[in-house]
Amino acid sequence: MKALIGVLLIPLALLMACAESSALIKQTGTSTRNGVFEEVARGGPVPQGFADLYITASFKTHHPGAYSATDPHGTPGYQLQLNVDGQAVVLSGELQPENLSLKEPADPEAGAGIRYRFRKVLRLTAGTHRISVSLPADDIAIAKDVRVEAGKENRLVLEPVYGRVMEKKRPSSNKTTGFRKGISRIMMNFNGRHL
Numbered sequence: 001m002k003a004l005i006g007v008l009l010i011p012l013a014l015l016m017a018c019a020e021s022s023a024l025i026k027q028t029g030t031s032t033r034n035g036v037f038e039e040v041a042r043g044g045p046v047p048q049g050f051a052d053l054y055i056t057a058s059f060k061t062h063h064p065g066a067y068s069a070t071d072p073h074g075t076p077g078y079q080l081q082l083n084v085d086g087q088a089v090v091l092s093g094e095l096q097p098e099n100l101s102l103k104e105p106a107d108p109e110a111g112a113g114i115r116y117r118f119r120k121v122l123r124l125t126a127g128t129h130r131i132s133v134s135l136p137a138d139d140i141a142i143a144k145d146v147r148v149e150a151g152k153e154n155r156l157v158l159e160p161v162y163g164r165v166m167e168k169k170r171p172s173s174n175k176t177t178g179f180r181k182g183i184s185r186i187m188m189n190f191n192g193r194h195l
Contacts, residue, residue, distance in 0.1 A: 025081070025141045028134040033086035036129075037122040051126045051148040055082065055091075057118040057158035059135075060098065060109045060179040072137045073182075074114040080158075083132040084124065093118045108162045108177040118158070126150035131188075133158060138183045144195045146188075157189040 037053075046052055057080060064074035072078045080091040093116035102110040126148055134141035148154040163181030177184075188195040 025134040025136050025139065028083040028132040028141055028143075029081045029088055029090070029136070031083075031086065031088040036085045036087035037089075037124040039089070040121050040123045042121055046123070046151050049126055049150055050123055051150050051152055051154055053084075053122045053124060053148055054153055054155045055118070055120045055122065055158070056155070057091075057093075057116075057160075059093075059116045059118075059160045059183060060113045061116065061182075062113050062180050063097075064114075066180075078116060078135075078137050080118050081132075081134045081136065082120070084122065085129050089120065089122075091118045091120055106176045109179055111178075111180065113179055124148065131156065133186055133188070135183060135186065140183060140185055142186050142188060144188050144190075146190050146195070155191055159187045159189060161185045161187060 040052065042054075061073040061078060065071065066073070074095075076092060076095065078093070078095075080093065082089050082091060095114050095116050097112070098115040099112040100107070100110050128145055128147045130143060130145050132141060132143040146154075146156065160179075160183045162177040162179050163184045164177055
């Protein structure tokens with residue numbers, strides 16, 4: 001009986017996690033407030049009581065059309081959504097073809113694909129803010145609270161965690177990751193520490 005309950009709970013937990021992720025993606029792409037932040041150019045003096053938040057991300061995806069004609073991976077339609085305290089902005093990345101040779105046996109970015117670089121500078125009041133980030137094409141989202149300090153350059157770096165690649169040689173608990181399997185989650189690094 002316990003085994004049957006366990007078998008039934010696993011799909012239910014997965015379904016709930018997918019529903020939470022979809023709700024966060026929808027919330028991240030929708031503005032419910034204005035005036036939380038202002039997009040600014042790099043540099044320049046920061047007014048008293050405000051802080052600049054430098055957001056950067058570098059992701060690699062497969063070439064367009066690798067899995068379907070409507071897949072946004074490898075195209076300008078692959079976008080990053082950002083939401084700070086209810087104000088949303090969509091970031092379009094600079095993209096370029098990239099073919100990295102294998103540097104080490106488990107390099108997740110080795111091979112031919114498309115590199116995306118996302119950059120944005122936001123000016124907002126100093127203090128704690130709720131930041132949500134999503135990649136709708138990969139159906140993933142993350143939300144964290146960060147405390148930006150007045151007059152400083154606060155840096156938020158978004159790092160990809162690529163999907164697992166199954167090894168064909170023999171069964172093993174050590175599975176490598178690779179960009180061709182998509183991004184499985186995003187990690188936030190704020191001012192040099194993981195959140």
